Amino acid sequence: MPLHILGPMVVIGVIGVAILLHLMGLSKRLRFDESTARAAWLRHFPDASVRTVHVAPDGHAALIHSTDGPGIVWAMGADSAARFVQGARPEQRPDRLVLHFRDIGTPTIRLAVPAALQDDWLKEIGPL
Amino acid sequence: MTDMMTYPDVVNLAVPFFIAAILIELTWIAVKGRGGRYETRDAVTSLVMGAGSVASGILLGFIAWGFFMVLWQITPLDLGTSWWVVLLCFVLDDLRYYWVHRFGHRIRWVWASHVNHHSSQHYNLTTALRQTWSGTFTFMMVMRAPLILLGFHPAMVLFAGGLNLIYQFWIHTEAIGKLPRWVEAVMNTPSHHRAHHGRNPRYLDCNYAGVFIIWDRMFGTFVPEIESDKVDYGLVHNLGTFNPLRVAFHEWIGMLRDMTQPGLTLRERVKYAVLPPGYSHDGSRQTSEQIKEDHLRANPKDRGTPGFS
Ligand SMILES: [Zn+2]
Ligand SMILES: [Zn+2]
Numbered sequence: 001m002p003l004h005i006l007g008p009m010v011v012i013g014v015i016g017v018a019i020l021l022h023l024m025g026l027s028k029r030l031r032f033d034e035s036t037a038r039a040a041w042l043r044h045f046p047d048a049s050v051r052t053v054h055v056a057p058d059g060h061a062a063l064i065h066s067t068d069g070p071g072i073v074w075a076m077g078a079d080s081a082a083r084f085v086q087g088a089r090p091e092q093r094p095d096r097l098v099l100h101f102r103d104i105g106t107p108t109i110r111l112a113v114p115a116a117l118q119d120d121w122l123k124e125i126g127p128l
Numbered sequence: 129m130t131d132m133m134t135y136p137d138v139v140n141l142a143v144p145f146f147i148a149a150i151l152i153e154l155t156w157i158a159v160k161g162r163g164g165r166y167e168t169r170d171a172v173t174s175l176v177m178g179a180g181s182v183a184s185g186i187l188l189g190f191i192a193w194g195f196f197m198v199l200w201q202i203t204p205l206d207l208g209t210s211w212w213v214v215l216l217c218f219v220l221d222d223l224r225y226y227w228v229h230r231f232g233h234r235i236r237w238v239w240a241s242h243v244n245h246h247s248s249q250h251y252n253l254t255t256a257l258r259q260t261w262s263g264t265f266t267f268m269m270v271m272r273a274p275l276i277l278l279g280f281h282p283a284m285v286l287f288a289g290g291l292n293l294i295y296q297f298w299i300h301t302e303a304i305g306k307l308p309r310w311v312e313a314v315m316n317t318p319s320h321h322r323a324h325h326g327r328n329p330r331y332l333d334c335n336y337a338g339v340f341i342i343w344d345r346m347f348g349t350f351v352p353e354i355e356s357d358k359v360d361y362g363l364v365h366n367l368g369t370f371n372p373l374r375v376a377f378h379e380w381i382g383m384l385r386d387m388t389q390p391g392l393t394l395r396e397r398v399k400y401a402v403l404p405p406g407y408s409h410d411g412s413r414q415t416s417e418q419i420k421e422d423h424l425r426a427n428p429k430d431r432g433t434p435g436f437s
Protein backbone atom coordinates (compact mmCIF):
# COMPACT_ATOMS: atom_id res chain seq x y z
CA MET A 1 0.00 0.00 0.00
CA PRO A 2 1.44 3.41 -0.92
CA LEU A 3 2.68 5.43 2.03
CA HIS A 4 0.61 8.48 1.19
CA ILE A 5 -2.51 6.40 1.81
CA LEU A 6 -1.24 4.20 4.66
CA GLY A 7 0.13 7.15 6.67
CA PRO A 8 -3.06 9.27 6.85
CA MET A 9 -5.19 6.16 7.36
CA VAL A 10 -3.14 5.17 10.41
CA VAL A 11 -3.13 8.71 11.85
CA ILE A 12 -6.89 9.13 11.38
CA GLY A 13 -7.52 5.63 12.72
CA VAL A 14 -5.53 6.23 15.92
CA ILE A 15 -7.04 9.67 16.58
CA GLY A 16 -10.53 8.41 15.75
CA VAL A 17 -10.28 5.45 18.14
CA ALA A 18 -8.87 7.73 20.86
CA ILE A 19 -11.75 10.21 20.57
CA LEU A 20 -14.32 7.44 20.41
CA LEU A 21 -12.97 5.70 23.52
CA HIS A 22 -12.82 8.96 25.42
CA LEU A 23 -16.41 9.84 24.47
CA MET A 24 -17.48 6.38 25.59
CA GLY A 25 -16.18 7.24 29.06
CA LEU A 26 -13.29 4.80 28.91
CA SER A 27 -10.60 7.23 30.11
CA LYS A 28 -11.55 6.94 33.77
CA ARG A 29 -8.66 6.26 36.11
CA LEU A 30 -8.83 3.55 38.71
CA ARG A 31 -9.75 4.65 42.25
CA PHE A 32 -8.69 2.86 45.38
CA ASP A 33 -10.14 2.43 48.80
CA GLU A 34 -8.21 0.69 51.52
CA SER A 35 -9.23 -2.83 50.58
CA THR A 36 -8.86 -2.45 46.80
CA ALA A 37 -5.44 -0.84 47.29
CA ARG A 38 -4.41 -3.78 49.43
CA ALA A 39 -5.66 -6.24 46.80
CA ALA A 40 -3.93 -4.34 43.99
CA TRP A 41 -0.64 -4.38 45.90
CA LEU A 42 -0.87 -8.13 46.52
CA ARG A 43 -1.59 -8.70 42.86
CA HIS A 44 1.84 -7.22 42.09
CA PHE A 45 3.72 -8.49 45.14
CA PRO A 46 1.93 -11.58 46.48
CA ASP A 47 4.78 -12.30 48.92
CA ALA A 48 4.92 -8.84 50.50
CA SER A 49 2.07 -8.81 53.04
CA VAL A 50 0.40 -5.49 53.72
CA ARG A 51 0.76 -3.88 57.16
CA THR A 52 -0.83 -0.47 56.59
CA VAL A 53 -2.54 1.35 53.71
CA HIS A 54 -2.68 5.15 53.22
CA VAL A 55 -4.92 6.10 50.32
CA ALA A 56 -4.02 9.42 48.64
CA PRO A 57 -6.66 12.18 48.88
CA ASP A 58 -7.75 11.75 45.25
CA GLY A 59 -7.96 7.96 45.55
CA HIS A 60 -5.69 7.30 42.57
CA ALA A 61 -2.76 6.00 44.62
CA ALA A 62 -1.94 4.52 48.00
CA LEU A 63 1.11 4.21 50.20
CA ILE A 64 1.59 0.64 51.35
CA HIS A 65 3.74 -0.49 54.24
CA SER A 66 4.52 -4.11 53.46
CA THR A 67 6.61 -6.75 55.16
CA ASP A 68 9.23 -6.10 52.45
CA GLY A 69 9.25 -2.31 52.88
CA PRO A 70 7.25 0.72 51.79
CA GLY A 71 5.80 1.01 48.31
CA ILE A 72 3.22 2.79 46.21
CA VAL A 73 0.35 1.29 44.26
CA TRP A 74 -1.17 3.69 41.77
CA ALA A 75 -3.63 3.89 38.90
CA MET A 76 -2.35 3.23 35.38
CA GLY A 77 -5.48 4.09 33.47
CA ALA A 78 -8.09 1.53 34.46
CA ASP A 79 -5.42 -0.75 35.95
CA SER A 80 -2.71 -0.44 38.53
CA ALA A 81 1.04 -0.59 38.88
CA ALA A 82 3.06 -0.95 42.06
CA ARG A 83 6.65 -0.60 43.16
CA PHE A 84 8.81 -0.22 46.20
CA VAL A 85 9.97 3.32 46.87
CA GLN A 86 13.61 2.67 47.82
CA GLY A 87 15.89 4.86 45.74
CA ALA A 88 13.20 7.38 44.81
CA ARG A 89 14.05 11.09 44.57
CA PRO A 90 11.10 13.08 45.94
CA GLU A 91 10.09 16.42 44.50
CA GLN A 92 7.54 18.67 46.22
CA ARG A 93 5.26 20.62 43.90
CA PRO A 94 2.45 22.93 45.09
CA ASP A 95 -0.28 20.45 44.22
CA ARG A 96 1.50 17.11 44.21
CA LEU A 97 4.32 15.00 45.46
CA VAL A 98 6.40 13.46 42.68
CA LEU A 99 8.66 10.46 43.13
CA HIS A 100 11.37 10.10 40.49
CA PHE A 101 13.02 6.76 39.77
CA ARG A 102 16.05 5.75 37.75
CA ASP A 103 13.82 3.34 35.83
CA ILE A 104 12.89 3.72 32.17
CA GLY A 105 9.68 1.73 32.67
CA THR A 106 8.53 3.82 35.66
CA PRO A 107 10.23 7.22 35.56
CA THR A 108 7.84 8.96 37.96
CA ILE A 109 4.90 8.45 40.26
CA ARG A 110 2.73 11.52 40.79
CA LEU A 111 0.82 11.62 44.05
CA ALA A 112 -1.97 14.17 44.35
CA VAL A 113 -1.00 15.17 47.87
CA PRO A 114 -1.50 18.89 48.67
CA ALA A 115 1.53 20.83 49.94
CA ALA A 116 0.23 20.94 53.49
CA LEU A 117 0.24 17.14 53.74
CA GLN A 118 3.44 16.40 51.83
CA ASP A 119 5.78 16.47 54.82
CA ASP A 120 3.52 14.01 56.63
CA TRP A 121 3.56 11.75 53.61
CA LEU A 122 7.32 11.88 53.27
CA LYS A 123 7.68 11.09 56.96
CA GLU A 124 5.23 8.21 56.55
CA ILE A 125 7.14 6.87 53.53
CA GLY A 126 10.34 6.92 55.58
CA PRO A 127 13.95 7.13 54.42
CA LEU A 128 14.33 6.70 50.67
CA MET B 129 12.04 -18.09 -10.06
CA THR B 130 13.17 -14.55 -10.62
CA ASP B 131 13.58 -11.66 -8.22
CA MET B 132 10.71 -10.05 -10.09
CA MET B 133 8.39 -12.24 -8.09
CA THR B 134 6.23 -10.12 -5.82
CA TYR B 135 3.88 -10.95 -3.05
CA PRO B 136 1.58 -8.29 -1.63
CA ASP B 137 2.71 -6.63 1.60
CA VAL B 138 -0.14 -8.26 3.43
CA VAL B 139 0.29 -6.60 6.81
CA ASN B 140 -0.04 -3.09 5.36
CA LEU B 141 -3.00 -4.15 3.26
CA ALA B 142 -4.70 -5.47 6.37
CA VAL B 143 -4.65 -2.11 8.19
CA PRO B 144 -8.21 -1.07 7.16
CA PHE B 145 -9.43 -4.49 8.26
CA PHE B 146 -7.66 -4.08 11.62
CA ILE B 147 -9.34 -0.73 12.25
CA ALA B 148 -12.77 -2.08 11.24
CA ALA B 149 -12.38 -5.15 13.47
CA ILE B 150 -11.41 -2.98 16.46
CA LEU B 151 -14.57 -0.90 15.97
CA ILE B 152 -16.66 -4.07 15.75
CA GLU B 153 -15.13 -5.51 18.94
CA LEU B 154 -15.64 -2.22 20.74
CA THR B 155 -19.28 -2.11 19.66
CA TRP B 156 -19.78 -5.71 20.73
CA ILE B 157 -18.37 -5.01 24.20
CA ALA B 158 -20.49 -1.84 24.54
CA VAL B 159 -23.68 -3.62 23.48
CA LYS B 160 -23.17 -6.88 25.37
CA GLY B 161 -21.50 -5.39 28.42
CA ARG B 162 -18.92 -8.19 28.43
CA GLY B 163 -16.24 -9.73 26.25
CA GLY B 164 -13.33 -7.46 27.10
CA ARG B 165 -12.17 -4.06 28.27
CA TYR B 166 -10.85 -0.96 26.53
CA GLU B 167 -9.08 2.01 28.10
CA THR B 168 -8.16 5.10 26.13
CA ARG B 169 -4.47 5.55 26.87
CA ASP B 170 -3.76 1.84 26.80
CA ALA B 171 -5.42 1.48 23.39
CA VAL B 172 -3.68 4.55 21.97
CA THR B 173 -0.30 3.24 23.15
CA SER B 174 -1.02 -0.10 21.49
CA LEU B 175 -2.03 1.54 18.21
CA VAL B 176 1.01 3.83 18.20
CA MET B 177 3.24 0.82 18.89
CA GLY B 178 1.65 -0.89 15.90
CA ALA B 179 2.23 2.10 13.64
CA GLY B 180 5.81 2.40 14.88
CA SER B 181 6.39 -1.26 14.20
CA VAL B 182 5.30 -0.87 10.58
CA ALA B 183 7.48 2.23 10.30
CA SER B 184 10.51 0.42 11.71
CA GLY B 185 9.88 -2.35 9.19
CA ILE B 186 9.93 0.18 6.36
CA LEU B 187 13.11 1.83 7.71
CA LEU B 188 15.08 -1.25 8.80
CA GLY B 189 13.54 -3.99 6.68
CA PHE B 190 16.31 -3.68 4.12
CA ILE B 191 18.81 -5.21 6.59
CA ALA B 192 16.97 -8.52 6.87
CA TRP B 193 16.06 -8.40 3.18
CA GLY B 194 19.72 -7.93 2.18
CA PHE B 195 20.70 -10.86 4.37
CA PHE B 196 17.98 -13.05 2.81
CA MET B 197 19.01 -12.13 -0.73
CA VAL B 198 22.63 -13.09 0.02
CA LEU B 199 21.38 -16.49 1.19
CA TRP B 200 19.25 -16.75 -1.94
CA GLN B 201 22.33 -16.16 -4.10
CA ILE B 202 24.24 -18.86 -2.22
CA THR B 203 21.67 -21.62 -2.23
CA PRO B 204 21.51 -23.94 -5.22
CA LEU B 205 17.94 -24.93 -4.29
CA ASP B 206 14.78 -23.38 -5.72
CA LEU B 207 11.44 -24.93 -4.86
CA GLY B 208 9.49 -22.68 -7.22
CA THR B 209 6.12 -21.14 -6.47
CA SER B 210 3.51 -23.87 -6.75
CA TRP B 211 0.68 -23.71 -4.23
CA TRP B 212 1.90 -26.64 -2.17
CA VAL B 213 5.32 -24.98 -1.81
CA VAL B 214 3.63 -21.85 -0.47
CA LEU B 215 1.58 -23.99 1.91
CA LEU B 216 4.65 -25.89 3.10
CA CYS B 217 6.47 -22.61 3.52
CA PHE B 218 3.62 -21.31 5.70
CA VAL B 219 3.69 -24.37 7.97
CA LEU B 220 7.50 -24.41 8.30
CA ASP B 221 7.54 -20.66 8.87
CA ASP B 222 5.06 -21.19 11.69
CA LEU B 223 7.54 -23.62 13.25
CA ARG B 224 10.16 -20.89 12.82
CA TYR B 225 7.80 -18.47 14.57
CA TYR B 226 7.33 -20.85 17.49
CA TRP B 227 11.08 -20.93 18.17
CA VAL B 228 11.65 -17.21 17.64
CA HIS B 229 8.80 -16.56 20.05
CA ARG B 230 10.13 -19.08 22.57
CA PHE B 231 13.55 -17.45 22.43
CA GLY B 232 11.70 -14.15 22.79
CA HIS B 233 10.61 -15.24 26.27
CA ARG B 234 13.69 -17.20 27.33
CA ILE B 235 16.60 -15.03 26.14
CA ARG B 236 16.63 -11.54 27.59
CA TRP B 237 18.26 -10.06 24.49
CA VAL B 238 15.26 -11.15 22.44
CA TRP B 239 12.79 -10.44 25.27
CA ALA B 240 14.00 -6.82 25.22
CA SER B 241 12.31 -6.59 21.83
CA HIS B 242 9.27 -8.78 22.51
CA VAL B 243 8.39 -7.47 25.99
CA ASN B 244 6.36 -4.57 24.61
CA HIS B 245 3.82 -7.00 23.11
CA HIS B 246 3.10 -8.10 26.68
CA SER B 247 3.21 -4.67 28.28
CA SER B 248 -0.55 -4.01 28.22
CA GLN B 249 -2.74 -5.04 31.12
CA HIS B 250 -5.61 -5.29 28.66
CA TYR B 251 -6.36 -7.97 26.12
CA ASN B 252 -8.28 -6.74 23.11
CA LEU B 253 -7.67 -6.39 19.39
CA THR B 254 -5.48 -3.32 19.91
CA THR B 255 -3.15 -5.46 22.02
CA ALA B 256 -2.40 -7.51 18.89
CA LEU B 257 -0.97 -4.39 17.25
CA ARG B 258 1.39 -3.66 20.15
CA GLN B 259 4.35 -4.98 18.20
CA THR B 260 8.08 -4.51 18.51
CA TRP B 261 10.11 -1.68 17.01
CA SER B 262 13.45 -3.33 17.56
CA GLY B 263 13.09 -6.82 16.10
CA THR B 264 15.98 -6.22 13.71
CA PHE B 265 18.40 -5.90 16.65
CA THR B 266 17.56 -9.34 18.00
CA PHE B 267 19.16 -10.91 14.89
CA MET B 268 16.32 -13.44 14.89
CA MET B 269 16.25 -13.14 11.09
CA VAL B 270 18.84 -15.95 11.16
CA MET B 271 15.96 -18.25 12.09
CA ARG B 272 14.59 -17.77 8.57
CA ALA B 273 17.90 -18.75 6.97
CA PRO B 274 17.12 -22.49 6.83
CA LEU B 275 13.90 -21.85 4.90
CA ILE B 276 15.66 -19.74 2.29
CA LEU B 277 18.59 -22.14 2.00
CA LEU B 278 16.05 -24.93 1.43
CA GLY B 279 14.83 -23.06 -1.64
CA PHE B 280 11.86 -21.01 -0.46
CA HIS B 281 12.14 -17.58 -2.06
CA PRO B 282 12.70 -14.76 0.50
CA ALA B 283 9.58 -12.94 -0.73
CA MET B 284 7.52 -16.07 -0.12
CA VAL B 285 9.02 -16.48 3.36
CA LEU B 286 8.11 -12.89 4.23
CA PHE B 287 4.64 -13.38 2.75
CA ALA B 288 4.15 -16.41 5.01
CA GLY B 289 5.38 -14.42 8.02
CA GLY B 290 2.94 -11.62 7.18
CA LEU B 291 0.00 -14.02 6.97
CA ASN B 292 1.12 -15.52 10.29
CA LEU B 293 1.01 -12.09 11.94
CA ILE B 294 -2.43 -11.37 10.47
CA TYR B 295 -3.75 -14.70 11.75
CA GLN B 296 -2.62 -13.75 15.23
CA PHE B 297 -4.61 -10.52 15.15
CA TRP B 298 -8.06 -12.00 15.72
CA ILE B 299 -7.02 -14.22 18.64
CA HIS B 300 -6.31 -11.17 20.82
CA THR B 301 -9.85 -10.94 22.16
CA GLU B 302 -11.89 -11.87 25.20
CA ALA B 303 -15.07 -11.74 23.12
CA ILE B 304 -14.54 -15.31 21.86
CA GLY B 305 -14.63 -18.12 24.43
CA LYS B 306 -13.47 -21.65 23.66
CA LEU B 307 -13.92 -22.96 20.12
CA PRO B 308 -14.90 -26.49 19.03
CA ARG B 309 -12.55 -29.20 20.34
CA TRP B 310 -10.78 -29.89 17.04
CA VAL B 311 -10.02 -26.20 16.56
CA GLU B 312 -8.58 -25.87 20.05
CA ALA B 313 -6.57 -29.06 19.44
CA VAL B 314 -4.84 -27.89 16.26
CA MET B 315 -5.02 -24.11 16.02
CA ASN B 316 -3.82 -21.28 18.18
CA THR B 317 -7.02 -19.72 19.51
CA PRO B 318 -8.12 -16.76 21.61
CA SER B 319 -8.23 -19.07 24.63
CA HIS B 320 -4.69 -20.44 24.13
CA HIS B 321 -3.24 -17.03 23.46
CA ARG B 322 -5.01 -15.44 26.45
CA ALA B 323 -3.04 -17.88 28.58
CA HIS B 324 0.16 -16.81 26.79
CA HIS B 325 -0.50 -13.20 27.85
CA GLY B 326 -1.03 -14.12 31.51
CA ARG B 327 1.24 -12.97 34.33
CA ASN B 328 -0.18 -15.63 36.65
CA PRO B 329 2.61 -18.05 37.67
CA ARG B 330 0.75 -20.86 35.90
CA TYR B 331 0.80 -19.15 32.52
CA LEU B 332 4.39 -17.87 32.45
CA ASP B 333 6.30 -19.24 29.44
CA CYS B 334 3.50 -21.17 27.73
CA ASN B 335 1.75 -21.28 24.35
CA TYR B 336 4.36 -19.75 22.03
CA ALA B 337 2.44 -20.81 18.93
CA GLY B 338 1.67 -18.49 16.05
CA VAL B 339 -0.94 -20.32 13.99
CA PHE B 340 -0.74 -24.02 14.98
CA ILE B 341 -0.82 -24.87 18.68
CA ILE B 342 0.58 -28.32 17.82
CA TRP B 343 4.14 -26.99 18.26
CA ASP B 344 3.48 -26.28 21.95
CA ARG B 345 1.96 -29.72 22.37
CA MET B 346 4.99 -31.27 20.62
CA PHE B 347 7.62 -29.34 22.56
CA GLY B 348 5.94 -29.46 25.97
CA THR B 349 5.01 -25.80 26.43
CA PHE B 350 1.22 -26.10 26.12
CA VAL B 351 -0.92 -24.88 29.03
CA PRO B 352 -4.71 -24.64 28.60
CA GLU B 353 -6.62 -21.61 29.85
CA ILE B 354 -8.16 -22.75 33.11
CA GLU B 355 -11.41 -21.22 34.27
CA SER B 356 -10.49 -21.27 37.96
CA ASP B 357 -7.25 -19.37 37.27
CA LYS B 358 -8.50 -16.28 35.44
CA VAL B 359 -5.82 -14.79 33.24
CA ASP B 360 -4.25 -11.61 34.67
CA TYR B 361 -2.84 -9.85 31.60
CA GLY B 362 0.45 -8.01 31.50
CA LEU B 363 3.96 -8.30 32.84
CA VAL B 364 5.16 -9.73 36.14
CA HIS B 365 6.33 -6.15 36.83
CA ASN B 366 3.84 -3.94 35.03
CA LEU B 367 5.04 -0.69 33.51
CA GLY B 368 4.36 2.70 35.06
CA THR B 369 4.25 4.53 31.73
CA PHE B 370 2.15 4.77 28.57
CA ASN B 371 4.92 6.59 26.67
CA PRO B 372 5.49 4.55 23.47
CA LEU B 373 9.22 5.34 23.39
CA ARG B 374 9.62 4.05 26.93
CA VAL B 375 7.46 1.01 26.19
CA ALA B 376 9.56 0.25 23.10
CA PHE B 377 13.01 0.58 24.65
CA HIS B 378 12.76 0.20 28.44
CA GLU B 379 14.00 -3.38 28.53
CA TRP B 380 16.92 -2.72 26.17
CA ILE B 381 18.08 0.10 28.43
CA GLY B 382 17.47 -1.93 31.57
CA MET B 383 19.47 -4.81 30.14
CA LEU B 384 22.37 -2.59 29.02
CA ARG B 385 22.45 -0.99 32.48
CA ASP B 386 22.59 -4.43 34.07
CA MET B 387 25.36 -5.54 31.72
CA THR B 388 27.50 -2.45 32.24
CA GLN B 389 27.19 -2.05 36.02
CA PRO B 390 30.56 -2.03 37.75
CA GLY B 391 32.06 -5.06 39.44
CA LEU B 392 30.74 -7.88 37.29
CA THR B 393 32.73 -10.64 35.64
CA LEU B 394 32.50 -10.89 31.87
CA ARG B 395 30.53 -14.10 32.34
CA GLU B 396 27.90 -12.31 34.43
CA ARG B 397 27.62 -9.53 31.87
CA VAL B 398 26.95 -12.05 29.11
CA LYS B 399 24.45 -13.88 31.31
CA TYR B 400 22.37 -10.70 31.63
CA ALA B 401 21.93 -10.82 27.85
CA VAL B 402 21.48 -14.52 27.14
CA LEU B 403 19.76 -16.00 30.20
CA PRO B 404 16.00 -15.70 30.75
CA PRO B 405 14.45 -12.45 32.02
CA GLY B 406 14.66 -12.32 35.81
CA TYR B 407 18.26 -13.56 35.99
CA SER B 408 20.41 -11.47 38.32
CA HIS B 409 24.01 -12.01 39.40
CA ASP B 410 23.09 -11.44 43.07
CA GLY B 411 19.81 -13.33 43.16
CA SER B 412 17.83 -10.13 43.76
CA ARG B 413 15.28 -10.96 41.06
CA GLN B 414 13.16 -13.91 40.13
CA THR B 415 12.99 -15.97 36.96
CA SER B 416 9.71 -17.57 35.94
CA GLU B 417 10.87 -20.89 37.44
CA GLN B 418 11.40 -19.23 40.82
CA ILE B 419 8.04 -17.46 40.60
CA LYS B 420 6.35 -20.81 39.94
CA GLU B 421 8.24 -22.42 42.85
CA ASP B 422 7.16 -19.62 45.20
CA HIS B 423 3.58 -20.00 44.05
CA LEU B 424 3.66 -23.74 44.70
CA ARG B 425 5.08 -23.19 48.17
CA ALA B 426 2.09 -20.96 48.94
CA ASN B 427 -0.41 -23.08 46.96
CA PRO B 428 0.73 -26.73 47.19
CA LYS B 429 -2.55 -27.99 45.73
CA ASP B 430 -1.54 -26.57 42.33
CA ARG B 431 1.48 -28.88 42.06
CA GLY B 432 1.14 -31.19 39.04
CA THR B 433 -1.62 -29.12 37.42
CA PRO B 434 -1.02 -27.53 33.98
CA GLY B 435 1.79 -24.99 34.00
CA PHE B 436 3.30 -26.50 37.17
CA SER B 437 4.81 -29.74 35.89
ZN1 LIG C 1 4.95 -13.60 23.76
ZN1 LIG D 1 -0.14 -11.77 21.70
